[in-house]
Amino acid sequence: MAPEKKLNVLMITGVYLPEINGAVLQCSQLINNLGKAVNFSVLTGTNDESTYGCVDVDGVSVTRVFMPKRSKFKYIIGAAWFYIQLIRKLRKADLVHVHGFSKRNTIVIAISRILKKKVLLKMTSYGYDDPMTIKSGSYILWKLFKCCHAYIGISPAFLVSYRKAGLSEDRFSFIPNGVDLARYFPVSLNEKISLRHKYGFAAHDKIIVFVGHFSPEKRPMLIYRAWVKLCDQNIGARLIFIGRTRHHFEVDEGIIESIRQDAFQRGILPLINFVEETPHVDEYMKVADVFVLPSIREGLPNVLLEAMACALPCVVSDLPGVIDWLIDDGVTGVLFRSDDPDVLAGKISPYFAEHGNQQKMGLAARHFMENNFSGASTSQKVFDLYTLTMGQTSRAL
Secondary structure, eight states, X not given: OOOOOOEEEEEEESOOTTSOOHHXXXXXXXXXXXXXXXXXXXXXXXXXXXXXXEEEETTEEEEEEEOOTTXXXXXXXXXXXXXXXXXXXXXXXXXXXXXXXXXXHXXXXXXXXXXTOEEEEEEOOTTTSSHHHHHTSOHHHXXXXXXXXXXXXXXXXXXXXXXXXXXXXXXXXXXXXXXXTTTSOOOOHHHXXXXXXXXXXXXXXXXXXXXXOSSTTTOHHHHHHHHHHHHHTTOOEEEEEEXXXXXXXXXXXXXXXXXXXXXXXXXXXXXXXXXXXXXXXXXXXXXXXEEEEOOSOOSSOHHHHHHHHTTOOEEEEOOTTTTTXXXXXXXXBEEEOOOOXXXXXXXXXXXXXXXXXXXXXHHHXXXXXXXXXXHHHHHHHHHHXXXXXXXXXXXXX
């Protein structure tokens, strides 16, 4: 019997490895999991002129186009070259998998349809690229949005928006992001202490971790102010900020400077660790006691899934349709609905007094991840959608 012909999928992303963000990690995980059944290639942008060009990343052809947002002229030149590369790559592609709906990607969709390629759109940020948000904006963008053959929504909020927009439900699939359970997992007390020594923390330290860009929507200032309240209550916790602080279009560099200056004046700056970018987010989560996510906009936060997989108690802002279905308040985590740092501090402080409840909640979160968000199961669902979109018969990977 002849072997199954592999699908040729062109992945369109904002950035790709070695740059790291949640979307990149989801894409690379999917590519790794489906590599035996799918031939992937990646077309992406970059703000780093030293990394542009076509390279091999873990056996996958990745084409990076230099598109600096700080220079309008260079961005336009980069965008033109991006679409030239797109047309070249479409010759070998069966299906185009677009991550996120943006102005750049509307042209990707249009060109792909003109060249009679199947297009799958993964919606990634509720309130930004969900159907009702697009429909209420530009008429042209909405017409192009509707040109895709299939859509992935990563949280229930996308399905609600999709239905309100009046789109055909047979083209929608609810497929949440997956987490690598073999990388993100709970560790023993001895392993935690060993990791703490590795990163310069003491065994008895109380540690809070935040992961995200220093942007207004991620609200790092709120967690900082809540942490100051804890310091005022003599809860001497350390605070770890992991995320981009500069040279990124989402980053407000004034936020980190305000935090640094205020912490210096209070004499508590040595208790804060700023980690610009790291491939070891999993280890930082394993050394922490509490994970805090105070965002006001998310699609489906990978960092929350990862923290829950590490059995880390999570204090998370309640975003209807995005977070509330992940967190069973008081069971797998804690939700808060305020921008008052006193309220957030009050949600965090019990975890430094009730160790038993901390362990119980963390293990419940881990169990929920194991049952619903394994990277292998979500990758199979994406592969099933690929084959359905191409009119083929799916199979187990």
